[in-house]
Amino acid sequence: MENEVNRREQNSSSLNDSEFPTATDPLLKQPNNSSDQNATDGTLAHSGPIQMNGGHAIQSDRLNIVYMIFLLHGVGVLLPWNTFLTIGYDYFVSYKLNGTDQNTEYRLNFFSYLTAAAQIPNLTLSLLNLFVVIKGGLHRRIYLSLLVIASICILTISFVFVDSYGWPFYFFIFTIASVVILNSANGIYQNSIWGLVADFPGQYTNAVILGNNICGILMAFIYIIILLSRIGIRLSASIYFGLALLTVIACGFSFRLLTKNKFYKFHVRKAVKSRATSCTDVLHEGEDICGNNSERKPSTPNPSLATYYAIFKESWRGLFNVWIVFFTTLAIFPSVLLKIELYPPGRTFDIFIYGDWTTSRMLFRQLTVFLNFNLFATIGSWIASYIQWPSTKSLTIPVVARLVFIPLFLACNYQTGTEPRNFVLIKDEWSFVILITFMSITHGYWSSLAMMYAPRQVDQSKSQIVGMMSGFFLVFGIASGIAFTFVEPHIVDLFGLLYPS
Template sequence: MELENSEEPPDRFKMVTIICLLQGVGVLISWHMFINAWDYFTDYKLCHINGTDKVPSPYVGYFMQYLTFTAQLPNVIFTFINAFVRIGGGLSFRILGSLSIVLAVFIFTLTLSFIEMENVGAFFWMTMCSVALMQVFNAIYQNSLMGMAAILPPWYIGYIIIGNNVCGTFTSITKLVSKSIGGNHKATAIYYFSTAIFVLVVCLVVLILLKLIRFYKYYLDVHTAYRHRSTFFSAHEPAQERPYWLLIKQTSTQLYNVFMTFMVTLTCFPAILSNIKSGDDNFFISTNYYGDVMCFLNFNVSAMIGSIVGGFYVFPKPRFIWIAVTIRIIFIPIFLFCNYTPPVPDEARRVGVLIYNDYVYLIFGMVHGFTCGYYTSACLMIIPGMVDKQYAHIAGMLGGVVLILGIFFGIMLAFLWPLIMWESV
């Protein structure tokens, strides 16, 4: 084709690279901001104040499971709708519209942090409804973004995955900085959620600029020539013209790898890891920062490094990756036999702790995070290249679908571990 024979314009100043990295941050910032704010909810907003004492409400014990389930159920439903049902307006409309609503929900969340509510139950359900609404539109944002990036060279999906993992590190560091300068849960939340709003505004602005960049327009035109019309600006292709079953068969091995990687990861993180306590009072991380550093910062930094390495080097060969991601199941019993402790005083472990050593937990946490980022980045970059070029954007969306399914099934499994490991006392 004439477009293919024309000279590819350069990605000047790496603008498209930067935009993909920023969108990778933006697409997961809502998820990371809420789960990193776990102590704002469990130690402050969801506690009854009795004089100088804080009494945990019934919502505290399973809060992380409630939060992650509420976030991911609408994410699963609307990811499927967005991938398999034709929604008017095209990808640009879906991305910009959904991102705007996610931004509005964060503004509402910030407003709630200023309000002192005595009715803990009302605050809990307002938070859950906000999270559900936000994730409906975040699912559309995320899945459409993967479809958009699939028309670019495959390493641009890698940049989005790197952005995903940078997001986790960024939010963890933001939480630590906000906590250190805030002094209390309310001030910390204000600094923390304000940062998220700023990032989402930046993502919205640069996404509008993307359509003006020659490098992106070149690949959009090449993709349009393959499909005879633009996917990004048009939404009129009948769903039945898309050979979903053929594409699933062609990419099935890597789809399994993405699913299994996220299922194991979300079974452990954050539900198990956020409830692992220090086994050594003299450990170099204080109790006040233990969960923030050992669970969230450790995982997110390791996953970020893994995603960067996975973008440049893949081991084992793609057809053998399924072995490595299946072996990752061993992380579940490893973390359960660390000092996994109930967050409420009327429950205790059924079985003893086998791994008290904080350094052992730290190392396993690093490997867990690294392998998550590594295999996610590698597999999602491989998927679009396994199908005919005109269907690369659909293959990218399928990768997004199984990613969300893996997260959801991992979260559902996370509900089992308190039932198995804890008992009332």
């Protein structure tokens, strides 16, 4: 390891050090050890050239173009799926599936089917994407995934204006099949983006997290505007899916621009050279990333399971941190939060919300749950760009401590749907809103640090695989958190039996 560090320092000595941020720059200030070496190889915004080995000069990330493209892909990764979630009740349950028989099992449990159809293929394809080498490399995975996602958006928009009143079950089958295909492609897309961004300094990983959270803010604002505008459901559905389609198209064009960017090529080339001496590697098979017209050399062999296991043993703590952050959050948001009612039941809001009771209730959910969560999660992620505390070795302590939010929210007036709650510890909505704020900002901050830290725990030659592993454990955390929401009502009911009022 010491020889490897010395070799890197010798190779980097030919670079113009004045063009790189110093260790005092807030975005790049990291612990001084070899595992963090790759965190200090770039900059967010410097206008001068970076001198490469051999005297070739390339431009740095001018105008933060690479950073903004990764931010856009952070939005694009979640927006199509979030569209299904946001209008799921108004469009699917209340409109499209509200046919001749309104009490069908698939309509009453639509969100359970929707979640299963999304998370199972997403998790499966994220796992397979780690091990299966697709001819054409990482770029082809992303392009094909975006093409499939865009096709599903177009197909969904076309069915908005089709009358499905007489055949709601077949429309339900079509919707579930669309979600399966969408999230299968999205699993590959998301996992590939995490693997790609692992070759860059930590703030570029954080750009994807910021994009995820900005996506939530965008959807909350659109929902509120459409709700207050009182436009028709078909027009609102067209707006939602049309916006998702435009975002996916923008991601495709921006990725084309990204692959031609000199700053992007510099970091990808630098990472590939640390993995192999040829111009290709297992995640960039067949891609001319060296920027020359020389004959491409054969790709490196697919890493064995033993290699993956060895890398996992080096990085398991960081991967656990990623999993536990997202497990804790998804065990609460949004399922538990949406089932917390005013206490005592039937009273008016202490927080002023505009409009009649129905509108007020919907606005209360959007403002205090969705907008509150996504806004402060974004703020937390933004803070992580400038302040990184604690170190990689100590991060497990605060992320595990976040588990305390689960019993705190269950102590609110959380309704299980079986018996009225008699044992409620947190009764006013101000405490409820403040708890969401703290849960959100810690999610944004710790999730950013967990994703930024994970690839740094290994040598740069392994960072891309760890980045893809991080993407898988992120999805695994989401899926396991959602699964745990099916257990939480039974925990609350059992606690109510043990401690009746």
